[in-house]
Amino acid sequence: DIQMTQSPSTLSASVGDRVTITCRASQSISSWLAWYQLKPGKAPNLLIYKASSLESGVPSRFSGSGSGTEFTLTISSLQPDDFATYYCQQYNSYYPEITFGQGTRLEIK
Amino acid sequence: EVQLVQSGAEVKKPGESLKISCKGSGYRFTTHWIGWVRQMPGKGLEWMGIIYPDDSDTRYSPSFEGQVTISVDNSISTAYLQWRSLKASDTAIYYCARGSYYFDQWGQGTQVTVSS
Numbered sequence: 378d379i380q381m382t383q384s385p386s387t388l389s390a391s392v393g394d395r396v397t398i399t400c401r402a403s404q405s406i407s408s409w410l411a412w413y414q415l416k417p418g419k420a421p422n423l424l425i426y427k428a429s430s431l432e433s434g435v436p437s438r439f440s441g442s443g444s445g446t447e448f449t450l451t452i453s454s455l456q457p458d459d460f461a462t463y464y465c466q467q468y469n470s471y472y473p474e475i476t477f478g479q480g481t482r483l484e485i486k
Numbered sequence: 487e488v489q490l491v492q493s494g495a496e497v498k499k500p501g502e503s504l505k506i507s508c509k510g511s512g513y514r515f516t517t518h519w520i521g522w523v524r525q526m527p528g529k530g531l532e533w534m535g536i537i538y539p540d541d542s543d544t545r546y547s548p549s550f551e552g553q554v555t556i557s558v559d560n561s562i563s564t565a566y567l568q569w570r571s572l573k574a575s576d577t578a579i580y581y582c583a584r585g586s587y588y589f590d591q592w593g594q595g596t597q598v599t600v601s602s
Contacts, residue, residue, distance in 0.1 A: 411588035413531075420490075420592040421531075421581065432590065464531055468587035474547050475521075475533040475587075 379403050379467055383478035389486040394455045398481045400448045400465035409469040412441055412450045415462045415480075424463075425450065460485050488512040490520075490582050490593035497599045498572050505568040506596045508582030515563035516540040519586035522556060522567050525595075526578045536586060537565060572600045 380403040390396050400410065408428035415421045423432045425441035428448055438453040452459055465478040493507040508520065521536040535546035539558040546556070555568040565582055580596050583589030 409587065413589075415531075418594075420594045421583070421589075422592070423588065423590050426588045426590075466531075466533075466588065477531040477533065480530045 378474055379406060379469065379476055381465055381467055381476050381478040383463075383465055383481050385481060386479065387482045387484065389484050390455055391486045392455050392457055396452050396455060396483065398450045398463055398465075398483075400443075400450070400478050402446045402448075402467055402469075405445045406467045406469035408444045409467060410441070410443070410448050411466045411468065412439075413464045413466065414459075415464065421464075455483075459483065488584070488591050490584060490591055492580075492582060492593040492596045495597040495599070497601070499602055500574055500600055501571050502600075503568070503570050504572055504598065505566050506580060506598065508565045508567075508593050510563045510565070510584070513584075516560050518584050520558070520565040521583050521585065521589060522554075522565075523581045523583060523589075524550075524578045525581065526575075531581075534567070534580075538586075539565070572598075574600050574602075576600050 382401045384399050410428045412425040413421045424435050424439050429441045440451050442449050460483055463481045468475050489511045491509045516539045519536050519538050522534040524532045533547050534550040535556050537544045537556045539560050544556050557566045577600050582593040584591040
């Protein structure tokens with residue numbers, strides 16, 4: 378199984394800050410990585426797919442990069458609506474398993 | 487507008503059966519994979535399995551194979567997640583989501599609570 382490790386687990390930041398979340402795969406997944414935003418009581422939201430492609434409708438302050446085993450999600454200037462939990466997900470090993478990182482909680486400093 | 491609308495919260499006892507639903511609208515339901523994802527209390531996301539409505543091709547995560555059943559009813563554009571005998575450890579939020587490799591639309595989640 379491919380394991381996904383996110384860091385940090387919790388991140389404290391202020392509105393306007395630039396933040397970066399890292400996701401590492403236990404083996405190469407090429408660029409087969411997605412990022413999601415989760416808020417309590419709401420449907421999860423796809424932000425990035427194929428490591429760096431911005432999903433339609435997602436603000437341009439979100440960006441993704443990386444390939445192989447190391448990936449990053451960057452928010453260029455935090456907005457109040459961005460405080461949430463973020464998950465990476467690999468889809469290289471479609472059969473038999475898709476796996477998520479353990480999540481990064483972004484909280485207000 | 488593409489939407490996935492899930493059935494409401496459930497409270498069940500251990501050993502009971504349950505079937506929750508996910509109704510798609512705003513797109514051709516039969517030609518997009520639908521997946522199910524679990525989020526246990528205070529935990530992260532776990533991929534459970536996926537189904538292609540057009541031919542009911544279904545793939546399960548090894549962690550969930552034999553524990554749940556994923557199905558569809560194309561006449562009403564609805565996917566299902568089913569348990570024959572619930573356990574307390576099935577307490578979680580369950581999300582349906584559209585897609586095969588990554589998920590571009592998600593349902594709002596169904597809270598399932600299993601308690602005696």
